[in-house]
Amino acid sequence: xxxxxxxxxxxxxxxxxxxxxxxxxxxxxxxxxxxxxxxxxxxxxxxxxxxxxxxxxxxxxxxxxxxxxxxxxxxxxxxxxxxxxxxxxxxxxxxxxxxxxxxxxxxxxxxxxxxxxxxxxxxxxxxxxxxxxxxxxxxxxxxxxxxxxxxxxxxxxxxxxxxxx
Numbered sequence: 001x002x003x004x005x006x007x008x009x010x011x012x013x014x015x016x017x018x019x020x021x022x023x024x025x026x027x028x029x030x031x032x033x034x035x036x037x038x039x040x041x042x043x044x045x046x047x048x049x050x051x052x053x054x055x056x057x058x059x060x061x062x063x064x065x066x067x068x069x070x071x072x073x074x075x076x077x078x079x080x081x082x083x084x085x086x087x088x089x090x091x092x093x094x095x096x097x098x099x100x101x102x103x104x105x106x107x108x109x110x111x112x113x114x115x116x117x118x119x120x121x122x123x124x125x126x127x128x129x130x131x132x133x134x135x136x137x138x139x140x141x142x143x144x145x146x147x148x149x150x151x152x153x154x155x156x157x158x159x160x161x162x163x164x165x
Contacts, residue, residue, distance in 0.1 A: 050074060050100070050111040057117050058127035064146055067127055068161045071117075071144060078110045079140075087136035093123045096134055126159070 053074040056062050062070070079085060082104050090096040097118065100111035111117070117124055123131040126146035133145040133153055141162075148157035 048109050048112055049077060050115055050117065053077065054115070054117050058125075064127055064148065064159050068144060068146060068159050071124070071132070072161050074110075075142070075144075081108070081110075082106055086139050087142045088139070091134060091136045093131050093134055097122055097124060 054070055057067055057070050078100065084105055090099045097111065100109070101113060102109040113122070119125045119129060119131065121131075125131055126148075128147065128149055128151050130147040130151045130153070133147075135143040135145070137143050144161045145153060146159040147153040148155065148159055150157050
């Protein structure tokens with residue numbers, strides 16, 4: 001009987017110790033106040049095609065014409081990967097951005113939401129922060145216009161691809 005009582009007391013003591021002890025998880029010395037964070041930071045977004053192809057877009061090392069050529073090369077690469085397409089499906093800047101961000105038949109993103117080629121409204125912009133203008137010429141050809149340094153579309157300083165000159 002004495003052993004049964006001692007065993008019961010030991011079990012009760014262990015139960016009390018388990019339920020009343022402070023959290024004993026190891027705490028990093030680098031965390032302020034020695035408190036372990038409950039939320040872990042999310043990993044950075046996965047790299048996409050634009051991260052490499054548009055790295056020099058609108059940089060000091062390039063010109064407005066270079067920027068258009070980079071954008072065309074980027075779009076050509078995307079369109080080679082997404083074979084079933086119709087330029088009418090993304091005739092506006094916003095529709096094209098949605099397509100590039102994964103709203104396509106492959107559900108594949110090619111452009112991050114935080115890309116330096118986008119403005120705060122989520123539009124593709126030129127080096128002067130003017131939204132690029134996209135015009136479907138045919139089912140497979142998309143005309144791209146930059147408003148140029150004056151930031152006014154359809155003026156003499158506009159940059160156009162394909163060039164009409």
